[in-house]
Amino acid sequence: MRTLLKQAKMFIATGELAIRDIWIEDGRIHAIGENFAEESFDEIYALDGKFTSPGLVDVHVHFREPGFTYKETIATGSMAAARGGFTTVCAMPNVNPVPENKENFQKIQEIIAKDAKVNVLQYASITKGLRSEELVDFSSLKESGAFAFTNDGVGVQTAGTMYLAMKEAAKIQMPIVAHTEDESLLFGGVMHEGKRSKELGLPGILSVTESSQIARDLLLAEATGVHYHVCHVSTKESVRVIRDAKAAGIHVTCEVCPHHLRLIDEDIPTDFGFWKMNPPLRSSEDQQALIEGLLDGTIDCISTDHAPHGLEEKSQSFLNAPFGIVGSEYAFQLMYSQFVRPGIFTLKQVIDWMTKKPADIFGIEAGYIEIGRPADIAVFDLDQDYQVDATKFESMGVNTPFDGWTLAGDTLYTFVNGKLVWQKGEQE
Structure with a gap:
């Protein structure tokens, strides 16, 4: 043909x-x-x-299958990705059953082979049941087709577990991808701790909930030599410690989401679950740090964290709604309209952050329009x-x-x- x-x-x-x-x-x-x-x-x-661009690459999506197909399926999620111009996406493991062993992983691979409209790469979990206790068999899951390991949706709460996971991943030259969130610092928070959370009467999420776990993991990554990738960076402190780690020669990469680049907590108009996401929308100072982090190379790429939920469960107060927003179908369009047109980023920068940069980070055969590709x-x-x-x-x-x-x-x-x-x- x-x-x-x-x-x-x-x-x-x-x-x-x-x-x-x-x-x-x-x-x-x-x-x-x-x-x-x-x-x-x-x-x-x-x-x-x-x-005309290389197909976009998204290293962070939630397709909810198996286990939560009332929210999304691999078929609908991958078509949403295609609608947004994405041709390669990486699906998180917070599904049921968790892809924590060869059998569970291969069942998801079978659904992908049958239903996916774009290239879907599946993450394996770091631990069994996404709990911070028992590690998975890293080698077996790599052989099954896992391209990286993550517990995204929750942070690995135990430093010892993360250290041992990094050692295992480093042995087989695989990345550890981290949702960073110290649950002991959550205090029931549902949105960013700031002026707006107080105005809405909602418990806040401290910035240090994210940045302190990144700081912990960066030192563990240095000790183990693993490739450590940070999901959805959202705070100025996180940008600072990642910048320092890169300067120290630690093998760390990270991503940022369009919604954190474009919106802040003060944009939240009312206590309505469509605005609830994790990490939450942060302050204007955090937003500026994310923009600067992209421009100076501290932040490597842009991902969507596409996180669909049922309409009824999201149409509630922040106190009851689940975290997450969808993003696959307008991520590039948002970046182009809100950042390229005003001259904050160039078109070339945005395309690189959404194509070759994420592909290169994970060694994915994508992100380029070149002969033979x-x-x-x-x-x-x-x-x-x-x-x-x-x-x-x-x-x-x-x-x-x-x-x-x-x-x-x-x-x-x-x-x-x-x-x-x-x-x-x-x-x-």
């Missing part, structure tokens, strides 16, 4: 935008050039100068504004504070291994 993407506006080797044609054959990029003979192709897509490609309309409409999401989750926002950069096409998996107007 030969496919031609004609007149794609893409970044070339010099870092500049240029119009090129992309020749796809047998799922991979065969050639990049101009004026290919159209009669040689089975399919031709006239892109007419629309911005998989033809994982997304095409966006940067000129036309559109309105976020949660009722039209591919995800089963509609829990987002961005519903109704006007953004640009809507996804026109998403190709995975050269196959069209999303086209604007077709699935909608």
Whole structure:
């Protein structure tokens, strides 16, 4: 099968935008050039100068299957990813049963093989039952296809358990990926501890709940030599200790989410669960530190932490609603509209943070439009504004504070291994 993407506006080797044609054959990029003979192709897509990117890579999503399929499934979550221009996503292990052994892991792999619309890489858990006690068999899970280990959804509460996990992961050259949250410092908090939490009469979450566990883990990572990756960094203190650790030569990488870059706690209008997320929306000082951390390389990449929930359970007070918002279907669009258009970030920076940087961190074959690479490609309309409409999401989750926002950069096409998996107007 030969496919031609004609007149794609893409970044070339010099870092500049240029119009090129992309020749796809047998799922991979065969050639990049101009004026290919159209009669040689089975399919031709006239892109007419629309911005064309490597398929986006998201190292942090929750697909809820197995165990919580009233929230999301691998089929719906992966289609939501395709809708947003993502072609590779990494699914967290806080499902039921937890992928803590070969049998559980392989069952999820079977669902992925059958239902996934994009490339889905599955995390294995660090411990059994996501509790901070008994370690999993790291080697067996690596052999089963796990690409990294995490307990995301909860932090590993015991330093000794984390140290031993890092030693095991380092032996087999696998990353430890951490949701950092010291539960002894939570004190029942449901949103960021600050002026707004007091105004709403809600218990606050201290910044040190996150940053203190990162500081602990960084020293453990130094002691063990493991690759340590921090999920959804949200505080200025976290940025500071990660920056210092990188300067000290510790092998640490980290990610930030679009919602933490764009919103702060004072944006929360009322006590409504759609605004409840973990980590919570932080202060303006934290927000600025995250932006600076991206710009100076302390923060390596952008992830969504796509976390769908049922409508009824999210339509409650912060005190009762579960943590999490969806993000797959508008993450790039939010970054482009709110950061590239105003000149805070360049388009090239955002694309790198959402494609090659996360791919390179984890050694994933993704993130580039180059000859010989998989033809994982997304095409966006940067000129036309559109309105976020949660009722039209591919995800089963509609829990987002961005519903109704006007953004640009809507996804026109998403190709995975050269196959069209999303086209604007077709699935909608």
